[in-house]
Amino acid sequence: MVLEVKDLTTTYGPVTALDGVSLSVPAGKVTAVLGANGAGKTTLLRTVSGLVRSRSGSVLLDGQDITRVQVEEMVRRGMAHVPEGRGVIAELTVEENLRLGSLFRKDADAEERIEEVYTQFPPLDSRRKRSAHTLSGGERQMLVVGRALLAKPKVLLLDEPSLGLAPLIVNQIFTLVRHLVDSTGLAVLLVEQNAKSALGIADTGVVLNLGKVVATDDARALAADEGLRHAYLGF
Amino acid sequence: MQQFVNITLNGLTVGFIYSAFALCLVLIFRATRIINFGQGAQAMFTTYIALEVLQRSGSYALALLTALVSGFLLGGIVERVIVRPVENGPEINAVIVTLGLFVGFVALAAIVFGNSFEGFAAPFGVRGISVGDATIAITPNNLYNIVAVLVAMALLLCLFRFTSLGLQMRASAFGQEVARLLGVRVGRMLTLGWALAGMFGSLAGILIAGGSFISPSFMDGVVVFGFVAAVLGGLDSFVGAVVGGIVLGLTTNYVQGYVGQELQTLAALAILMTVLLAKPGGLFSSSVARRV
Numbered sequence: 001m002v003l004e005v006k007d008l009t010t011t012y013g014p015v016t017a018l019d020g021v022s023l024s025v026p027a028g029k030v031t032a033v034l035g036a037n038g039a040g041k042t043t044l045l046r047t048v049s050g051l052v053r054s055r056s057g058s059v060l061l062d063g064q065d066i067t068r069v070q071v072e073e074m075v076r077r078g079m080a081h082v083p084e085g086r087g088v089i090a091e092l093t094v095e096e097n098l099r100l101g102s103l104f105r106k107d108a109d110a111e112e113r114i115e116e117v118y119t120q121f122p123p124l125d126s127r128r129k130r131s132a133h134t135l136s137g138g139e140r141q142m143l144v145v146g147r148a149l150l151a152k153p154k155v156l157l158l159d160e161p162s163l164g165l166a167p168l169i170v171n172q173i174f175t176l177v178r179h180l181v182d183s184t185g186l187a188v189l190l191v192e193q194n195a196k197s198a199l200g201i202a203d204t205g206v207v208l209n210l211g212k213v214v215a216t217d218d219a220r221a222l223a224a225d226e227g228l229r230h231a232y233l234g235f
Numbered sequence: 236m237q238q239f240v241n242i243t244l245n246g247l248t249v250g251f252i253y254s255a256f257a258l259c260l261v262l263i264f265r266a267t268r269i270i271n272f273g274q275g276a277q278a279m280f281t282t283y284i285a286l287e288v289l290q291r292s293g294s295y296a297l298a299l300l301t302a303l304v305s306g307f308l309l310g311g312i313v314e315r316v317i318v319r320p321v322e323n324g325p326e327i328n329a330v331i332v333t334l335g336l337f338v339g340f341v342a343l344a345a346i347v348f349g350n351s352f353e354g355f356a357a358p359f360g361v362r363g364i365s366v367g368d369a370t371i372a373i374t375p376n377n378l379y380n381i382v383a384v385l386v387a388m389a390l391l392l393c394l395f396r397f398t399s400l401g402l403q404m405r406a407s408a409f410g411q412e413v414a415r416l417l418g419v420r421v422g423r424m425l426t427l428g429w430a431l432a433g434m435f436g437s438l439a440g441i442l443i444a445g446g447s448f449i450s451p452s453f454m455d456g457v458v459v460f461g462f463v464a465a466v467l468g469g470l471d472s473f474v475g476a477v478v479g480g481i482v483l484g485l486t487t488n489y490v491q492g493y494v495g496q497e498l499q500t501l502a503a504l505a506i507l508m509t510v511l512l513a514k515p516g517g518l519f520s521s522s523v524a525r526r527v
Contacts, residue, residue, distance in 0.1 A: 051415075051416070072415050072421070074416070074418075075418040083412065083416065087410070087412075087413045087416070088410075088413075089405075089409050089413055089414070090410075091405070091409040092402075092405060096402055096405075099399075100402065100414070100417045100419070101417060103399065103402075103403065103417060103418055151417070
């Protein structure tokens with residue numbers, strides 16, 4: 001397992017946002033976490049990457065306990081987290097945003113790898129020196145995914161990548177993620193409200209409701225389970 | 236005509252110093268959304284230290300170096316020890332803490348260095364340069380002030396534009412959470428920002444002191460004008476701070492020269508109100524609307 005979450009509980013004051021959540025993400029697989037607004041999906045990712053401290057439970061990356069590791073350290077350990085709402089730094093240029101992605105990697109080929117991102121996402125290429133706030137929603141998503149991959153993570157946490165994007169763009173991004181997972185063995189923990197699209201590219205689905213896991217199953221099996229779909233997934 | 240040239244040159248000199256001071260307020264505001272009201276008092280304190288060095292060693296270069304290094308250290312220590320605990324709390328807490336810094340440093344300076352005025356020798360001549368048979372009001376010391384501020388600004392610009400450290404500092408200022416997720420050690424960047432601001436403030440302090448007198452309250456006026464300059468520029472723009480400082484320096488000098496000295500401060504207030512009425516965000520605010 002690349003990423004293992006065991007019995008994770010997170011509270012905000014008196015509110016329990018995550019209640020004993022366990023799940024795992026193997027290399028080369030996509031695990032999708034689904035559920036309604038307020039189910040605890042974003043809190044799950046924020047707790048895993050250390051932005052929020054858990055009350056109990058543990059997070060393991062490649063078998064190592066990283067529950068108490070500082071956020072800044074996570075990316076060095078091999079975890080990249082693309083937060084909800086794109087996470088571009090709008091005041092910086094496209095190029096600067098990308099340079100931040102390979103910041104702590106001392107690889108000699110950092111420049112080349114930035115060029116690869118431009119090849120992969122041509123719309124970014126023509127906007128290198130432009131401020132990131134001029135980008136469209138889809139381009140911003142390309143930028144943050146490209147930037148996260150520059151850190152060469154073992155596991156990628158994606159929070160609502162489809163939010164506010166046209167279906168065509170969502171499809172493009174999901175296809176790209178799936179391709180990366182298959183070709184590089186990247187592990188992806190995907191959080192989505194758009195359950196139908198997410199189950200389309202996921203291997204495993206985990207359904208959250210009010211902070212608890214109510215179902216974990218093969219993605220296709222989940223998509224076929226009509227009762228569950230109606231109750232929690234809204235399609 | 237000669238009077239106009241002289242007033243303009245004087246205004247520029249003063250303006251550059253306001254700019255330098257506005258820059259350090261902007262440095263801190265961008266990174267932590269805090270106005271450091273203690274900035275002037277910190278600079279006053281390091282200028283006193285520099286004066287001690289100057290009096291003992293007789294070397295201005297050594298005094299300048301002392302001012303810059305102690306300003307850097309003081310800024311960093313203030314952030315790490317005093318400001319850090321209130322950084323994420325309500326804004327009013329930070330305001331009160333920095334006001335406390337102001338009062339504290341002024342009091343401490345009065346205790347340590349005394350409350351009287353002390354002369355600070357100018358490093359360069361303070362007599363106007365002669366061109367033909369006219370004497371221009373700009374002195375070698377004025378020129379030194381302008382050049383010193385310009386060099387410092389250029390170095391700061393290079394740091395922010397062309398180095399990885401500068402990029403990390405900007406990322407920390409504009410997107411703290413994202414920066415942390417990308418592995419930027421945001422805490423260190425904030426300390427560094429305050430340290431750089433402290434250094435810039437100390438530079439402004441020692442430049443103003445040169446050829447003049449210092450006392451525990453000698454920076455108070457500069458704080459006010461520097462703050463106005465920073466607000467004019469939008470509080471989070473380096474260019475804005477520089478332009479704001481120069482505009483303010485020139486205007487207050489024109490008012491002083493052609494209208495009357497007593498109206499100088501009023502003029503600063505008038506400019507501030509006019510700009511804020513027309514452009515509430517300041518002239519060069521670089522913040523953009525952010526999706527939340």
